[in-house]
Amino acid sequence: MTAIAPQMRILIIEDDRESADYLVKAFREVGYIADLASDGEDGLSMAESGEYDVLVVDRMLPKRDGLSLIGALRDAGNRTPVLILSALGQVDDRIKGLRAGGDDYLPKPYAFAELLARVEVLSRRNVGPAEETTYRVGDLELDRLSHRVARGKDELTLQPREFRLLEYLMKHAGQVVTRTMLLENVWDYHFDPQTNVIDVHISRLRSKIDKGFERPLLHTIRGAGYMIRDGIR
Amino acid sequence: MTAFGKLIRTTAFRLTLVYLFLFALFAASLLGYFALNTRRLITEQITTTVNAEVSEITDIYNRRGLHGLLNTMGNRALRPGANLYLLTAPNGQALAGNVDSLAPGVMSTEGWSETAYRRFDDQGNMDHRALVRVTEMSNGFRLLVGRDLEERRRLFGIVAKAAQWSILVVVVLGIGGGIFVARRVLRRIDAMTGTTQRIMAGDLSGRLPVGRSGDELDRLAENLNAMLERIEALMTGLKEVSDNIAHDLKTPLTRLRNRAEEALAKSGCEADYRAALERTIEESDGLIRTFNALLMIARAESGQARGNMDDFDAADVANGIHELYEPLAEDDGMMLRVKTAPTPIHGNRELISQALANLVENAIKYGKPESSVQPLNADARDILIEACRERDQVLLSVTDHGPGIPEGDRKHAVERFVRLEASRTLPGSGLGLSLASAVATLHGGELRLGDSHPGLVATLALPARAGGSDRLAAQTPDVPQKAA
Numbered sequence: 001m002t003a004i005a006p007q008m009r010i011l012i013i014e015d016d017r018e019s020a021d022y023l024v025k026a027f028r029e030v031g032y033i034a035d036l037a038s039d040g041e042d043g044l045s046m047a048e049s050g051e052y053d054v055l056v057v058d059r060m061l062p063k064r065d066g067l068s069l070i071g072a073l074r075d076a077g078n079r080t081p082v083l084i085l086s087a088l089g090q091v092d093d094r095i096k097g098l099r100a101g102g103d104d105y106l107p108k109p110y111a112f113a114e115l116l117a118r119v120e121v122l123s124r125r126n127v128g129p130a131e132e133t134t135y136r137v138g139d140l141e142l143d144r145l146s147h148r149v150a151r152g153k154d155e156l157t158l159q160p161r162e163f164r165l166l167e168y169l170m171k172h173a174g175q176v177v178t179r180t181m182l183l184e185n186v187w188d189y190h191f192d193p194q195t196n197v198i199d200v201h202i203s204r205l206r207s208k209i210d211k212g213f214e215r216p217l218l219h220t221i222r223g224a225g226y227m228i229r230d231g232i233r
Numbered sequence: 234m235t236a237f238g239k240l241i242r243t244t245a246f247r248l249t250l251v252y253l254f255l256f257a258l259f260a261a262s263l264l265g266y267f268a269l270n271t272r273r274l275i276t277e278q279i280t281t282t283v284n285a286e287v288s289e290i291t292d293i294y295n296r297r298g299l300h301g302l303l304n305t306m307g308n309r310a311l312r313p314g315a316n317l318y319l320l321t322a323p324n325g326q327a328l329a330g331n332v333d334s335l336a337p338g339v340m341s342t343e344g345w346s347e348t349a350y351r352r353f354d355d356q357g358n359m360d361h362r363a364l365v366r367v368t369e370m371s372n373g374f375r376l377l378v379g380r381d382l383e384e385r386r387r388l389f390g391i392v393a394k395a396a397q398w399s400i401l402v403v404v405v406l407g408i409g410g411g412i413f414v415a416r417r418v419l420r421r422i423d424a425m426t427g428t429t430q431r432i433m434a435g436d437l438s439g440r441l442p443v444g445r446s447g448d449e450l451d452r453l454a455e456n457l458n459a460m461l462e463r464i465e466a467l468m469t470g471l472k473e474v475s476d477n478i479a480h481d482l483k484t485p486l487t488r489l490r491n492r493a494e495e496a497l498a499k500s501g502c503e504a505d506y507r508a509a510l511e512r513t514i515e516e517s518d519g520l521i522r523t524f525n526a527l528l529m530i531a532r533a534e535s536g537q538a539r540g541n542m543d544d545f546d547a548a549d550v551a552n553g554i555h556e557l558y559e560p561l562a563e564d565d566g567m568m569l570r571v572k573t574a575p576t577p578i579h580g581n582r583e584l585i586s587q588a589l590a591n592l593v594e595n596a597i598k599y600g601k602p603e604s605s606v607q608p609l610n611a612d613a614r615d616i617l618i619e620a621c622r623e624r625d626q627v628l629l630s631v632t633d634h635g636p637g638i639p640e641g642d643r644k645h646a647v648e649r650f651v652r653l654e655a656s657r658t659l660p661g662s663g664l665g666l667s668l669a670s671a672v673a674t675l676h677g678g679e680l681r682l683g684d685s686h687p688g689l690v691a692t693l694a695l696p697a698r699a700g701g702s703d704r705l706a707a708q709t710p711d712v713p714q715k716a717a
Contacts (some may be wrong), residue, residue, distance in 0.1 A: 109517075111518075189590075191587040195597070197560075197561045201560055
């Protein structure tokens, strides 16, 4: 599940040595370039260079806290996507983080798969093309304006929410999308359901777009989430 | 502090001192008033007597001349307990009377004066005092008539003594009474202090002694006891919660540890390690979820989430949750329905959504009809999410037709980590209802658990937002009352 794009550069600004090293190592293992800054001032000057595709910023940092770092960066006109990591996982803290200019917010502790999926989605925003009106994956086609979905020659009938689910998956085709990301972006809920409620929606969607077709497009990525892609490519 | 020091510092004792001072002042002024009036009365009496005698003697002198005068004065002066008499010639020589000597200059001033004097029959000094009147008669003779003031002095002595004694009695009784009252109060306060110290030392079952008189101290003790009752209940609840926390967090932690240990001990292949690690991650995810739920409850209970409230329609929340959970319910063989009416509300949308989601998850998990009890029909597998308005409340309810919760257990079910016996075997953190309850409390409402014959109705009763038209409607009945 490595990116097709040229090597992604990630700056991790985190003061806890162990988790920072773990992140650097984990990102390098999936083939990205990961640099490390261990306080807010260093992080800001490194981020200002503008060489990074994504910044992963801890909320509480020595010298300059995460939110003020993002604010300074945004004031200087730097639009590099930022993912905020924080032990403060509550809803208002998330809103505060996003208001300060962050693009995504992930409470600690997190699964690396979750962080990776979010970083990949964020980075795409940085280099990605303008919003298309039609998404295509294999022979699956989704028209965002007419809300028409078709696979090959077959027209598919989707419920509005299934449409939005598929739209989100196809917008990030080839990328892992986690359950929480779906819950946040398709349903706009930021809590953690105790049940596999998303899986059921996915399996319904799957039965509509993949059932009866030889090549499945909607894949389950174990331990991470889901991905829509044309298997052959 | 010494016992005496403690005693005189009591409020009772201090109050006694204040009263003591007031009573002494009262007694003194009463006696003073009495003394002054008596003195005035005595003086008046003396004046009247002396005046009568002066006019009598003048009359005799006028009728019978100097000789008659001398005669009368001689007689009168010799009577026992007689007044004072003195007659002087124009040259100042004493002609008749019983006065041996006077303060100098008394005879030369006409009218009333107070003077020291000595009688002929007295041997002592000039220590007697008298009120005298000097009258000038024709031919330059001067007449002095007066009366001893001993009576008045004696009376004053009696009054002064009475004052001394009464003040002494007041002081002694006052201080004694003060000490008595203070000690009585102090004894009861000391008993209370002793009990509170025992309670502070950890014996929460202790209660303050309550007397039978129903006085202010008893009322205080009763109130304190009620407070202690509440604290004890809270502490018991807290202990139960911490026991449950210990159980529900330690059990997965122990499993986690055991699994890691087992994987290490068995020199297994990579696949075994892999499986063990995967299970470890799963387990720790569960722990994180429990932890998050606990934090969320704590946050809702502490009221921190109040800052993030806005106006919205609770019906949207109901529809959203229905839409999210409908497929899950169907997969479980249940039928999730929704019924909504416009329900404006002011609150934290995220928290209310989560609370409702928890209720729906519970209904899906535990609300399956008991097939053994009743014949299955289509309705029994229904779960209904309802948003409606009842007077000034918004009710968000979830109704299932499962086994329900016995009435006695309902209160208990809302508590943290409580999973009723029937559900112990099903997965879950046992925090769903407590979170829903905490969210309801945060919004000034409550979580109600009821019976749906059979089954459970869990209702989030939240205060409705007073919209423009609603407020008018709510106020209308008030208007005639105000006018009346």
